[in-house]
Amino acid sequence: MPVADSYFDYPFRGQRLDHERYRHQTLFTRRPVQWPQQARIALWITVHCEFFPLDMANLPFRVLGAMERGYPDYWNYTLRDYGNRVGAWRVMRLLDRYGLRATAAFNSDVAARYPELVHAVTDRRWEVMASGVNMAKLHVGGMPPDEEKALVAESVSTLRRISGAPVRGWHSPAHSESDATLDLVAAEGVAYVADWINDDMPYPIATRSGTIHSMPLTHEWSDRTLLWQYHQSSADFTNQVVEAFRVLYGEAAQHGGRILSVALHPWIIGQPHRIRALDAALARITAHAGVWNATGAEILEAWQRQAAPP
Amino acid sequence: MLSDPDRYEYFPFLDRPRITWPGGARLAFWVAPNIEFYELHPPLGPGRVPWPRPFPDVLGYSYRDYGNRVGVWRMIDVMAKHGVRGSVSLNVALCDHFPDIIKACNEHGWEFFSHGVYNTRYLYGMSEAQQRRIIRDSIDTIRDKAGQEMSGWLSPALTNTDETIDLLAEAGIQYTLDLMHDDQPMPLKVRSGRLISVPYSLEVNDVPLLTMRNASPERYAEICKAQFDQLYEEGADNGMVMCMPVHPFLVGQPHRIRALDEILAYVTSHDGVWLATAREIAAWYYAHHYDTVARALAERRRAA
Numbered sequence: 306m307p308v309a310d311s312y313f314d315y316p317f318r319g320q321r322l323d324h325e326r327y328r329h330q331t332l333f334t335r336r337p338v339q340w341p342q343q344a345r346i347a348l349w350i351t352v353h354c355e356f357f358p359l360d361m362a363n364l365p366f367r368v369l370g371a372m373e374r375g376y377p378d379y380w381n382y383t384l385r386d387y388g389n390r391v392g393a394w395r396v397m398r399l400l401d402r403y404g405l406r407a408t409a410a411f412n413s414d415v416a417a418r419y420p421e422l423v424h425a426v427t428d429r430r431w432e433v434m435a436s437g438v439n440m441a442k443l444h445v446g447g448m449p450p451d452e453e454k455a456l457v458a459e460s461v462s463t464l465r466r467i468s469g470a471p472v473r474g475w476h477s478p479a480h481s482e483s484d485a486t487l488d489l490v491a492a493e494g495v496a497y498v499a500d501w502i503n504d505d506m507p508y509p510i511a512t513r514s515g516t517i518h519s520m521p522l523t524h525e526w527s528d529r530t531l532l533w534q535y536h537q538s539s540a541d542f543t544n545q546v547v548e549a550f551r552v553l554y555g556e557a558a559q560h561g562g563r564i565l566s567v568a569l570h571p572w573i574i575g576q577p578h579r580i581r582a583l584d585a586a587l588a589r590i591t592a593h594a595g596v597w598n599a600t601g602a603e604i605l606e607a608w609q610r611q612a613a614p615p
Numbered sequence: 616m617l618s619d620p621d622r623y624e625y626f627p628f629l630d631r632p633r634i635t636w637p638g639g640a641r642l643a644f645w646v647a648p649n650i651e652f653y654e655l656h657p658p659l660g661p662g663r664v665p666w667p668r669p670f671p672d673v674l675g676y677s678y679r680d681y682g683n684r685v686g687v688w689r690m691i692d693v694m695a696k697h698g699v700r701g702s703v704s705l706n707v708a709l710c711d712h713f714p715d716i717i718k719a720c721n722e723h724g725w726e727f728f729s730h731g732v733y734n735t736r737y738l739y740g741m742s743e744a745q746q747r748r749i750i751r752d753s754i755d756t757i758r759d760k761a762g763q764e765m766s767g768w769l770s771p772a773l774t775n776t777d778e779t780i781d782l783l784a785e786a787g788i789q790y791t792l793d794l795m796h797d798d799q800p801m802p803l804k805v806r807s808g809r810l811i812s813v814p815y816s817l818e819v820n821d822v823p824l825l826t827m828r829n830a831s832p833e834r835y836a837e838i839c840k841a842q843f844d845q846l847y848e849e850g851a852d853n854g855m856v857m858c859m860p861v862h863p864f865l866v867g868q869p870h871r872i873r874a875l876d877e878i879l880a881y882v883t884s885h886d887g888v889w890l891a892t893a894r895e896i897a898a899w900y901y902a903h904h905y906d907t908v909a910r911a912l913a914e915r916r917r918a919a
Contacts (some may be wrong), residue, residue, distance in 0.1 A: 330684060391743060446669040446670045479674070503680035505685055526870045549870035
């Protein structure tokens with residue numbers, strides 16, 4: 306098959322990006338921000354409570370953690386469900402011990418199935434973030450717009466109803482979006498999304514319902530990437546989280562407050578043989594002065610009070 | 616299709632003519648930052664689907680975009696700290712999109728060579744005339760917007776055709792990085808003119824090591840240092856080349872940047888290492904070794 310002449314068209318080739326959602330901006334030339342309490346690091350912990358249906362189809366792509374054996378795949382279904390029954394509570398108890406609050410990112414099916422978990426989160430004044438309906442209901446390019454609109458509405462309204470919380474953040478299952486996702490979540494009153502892994506700080510995103518923000522949820526040193534996708538050791542996980550902290554903490558002295566995202570999936574980090582890796586990382590991070598623990602919405606609010614307008 | 620690229624001859628590693636580097640260095644060490652632009656909605660051509668997920672692949676796109684917003688700046692700082700210049704594998708459209716990055720690289724004396732126009736536009740299925748358009752675009756863009764005469768080539772996203780190497784030689788390009796067959800530069804068989812390969816690497820390249828072989832930053836540094844140790848030792852007898860390709864979206868991450876720092880500190884703590892650009896390695900090789908090696912190869916052909 307020959308290559309068409311149109312393959313040599315470069316419609317966005319100029320001093321700009323190839324889409325209209327945000328502007329290209331170098332991290333190190335932005336106006337520095339100052340966190341509350343003169344902190345150098347805003348410590349943003351996210352606990353991702355996910356539901357992987359036993360009958361999930363691996364379409365249009367296979368997400369990490371999906372079923373991988375013949376139906377019914379009890380092995381993988383129950384290991385994921387373990388996260389919501391045991392792992393999340395184990396993580397919560399550990400964070401309580403450090404006096405740390407987190408943002409809980411819920412597939413709304415988890416809230417509908419296990420409302421006690423949501424209430425435990427709100428009792429602790431954690432933030433509730435919407436993370437779609439479940440890990441089989443992906444937001445992907447080419448899906449019918451009405452179908453996606455219904456998914457967003459179901460996720461956000463279920464979580465608001467069960468938690469009583471405002472639900473200001475959105476994280477799509479598996480970081481996957483269609484071209485419409487940002488518009489749809491903004492229309493539901495969401496203030497920030499955490500799907501785009503291109504920055505260490507917040508930045509504005511344009512939608513049909515006004516400006517929202519991208520928050521720097523880590524993909525790179527999440528337990529899912531390091532421990533599940535890359536099969537690294539628990540010690541490797543601890544070391545990389547702490548190393549990210551060390552570098553960002555160092556940069557903050559010169560460039561203003563930075564954010565350390567610690568992204569946790571209870572079905573992974575909540576296993577008995579792994580939980581101490583999180584403990585070790587938190588011990589080393591919280592030993593430093595200048596660490597401000599906050600939820601995603603609180604961090605964004607502090608950033609918005611002083612960041613340069615887009 | 617061919618059963619062999621038919622671009623080079625067998626030339627056993629031992630008992631080759633001795634390669635020497637400037638100042639009697641044992642090893643020419645060069646770093647290839649891949650500074651790339653992946654499109655959110657690239658057109659589809661024959662041969663390869665650009666993203667694993669349906670468009671927009673937000674995860675894949677924003678992962679690469681991190682390199683241009685954040686990672687590249689950390690990488691430039693660390694390389695400057697060790698006095699190591701980059702030879703940039705450049706998607707040349709980046710000159711148009713992000714001139715700030717081009718300017719910073721130029722200020723540090725870095726080289727630019729072409730890695731195609733975008734990393735989401737492949738050579739697969741292109742006619743010779745179409746490939747010439749990409750080569751011409753590369754030469755013109757690097758001259759007009761980055762202020763350099765382009766010397767080298769690494770096919771975009773490592774997509775090649777049987778003819779590409781002939782077209783590079785025809786366009787007067789000095790070296791290609793598309794062949795992984797050797798630890799020294801090598802003359803290549805081309806229709807007209809002349810061309811050499813300069814060693815690149817997919818073994819100490821951060822993409823396969825970190826994202827396919829699952830290396831931790833410590834393991835990555837260990838592998839790169841082991842590569843260096845061996846080539847440095849062998850370089851006492853016959854000059855070697857070590858290339859370390861890096862991608863700012865990977866090594867420029869806060870949890871990994873120290874690995875690059877450690878590797879470069881280790882390499883630059885040794886005497887007898889020529890911290891070169893790929894263009895300098897190619898120029899030296901043409902001036903001092905090309906003819907000798909070409910003669911040795913011709914003798915092998917006659918003897919066969």
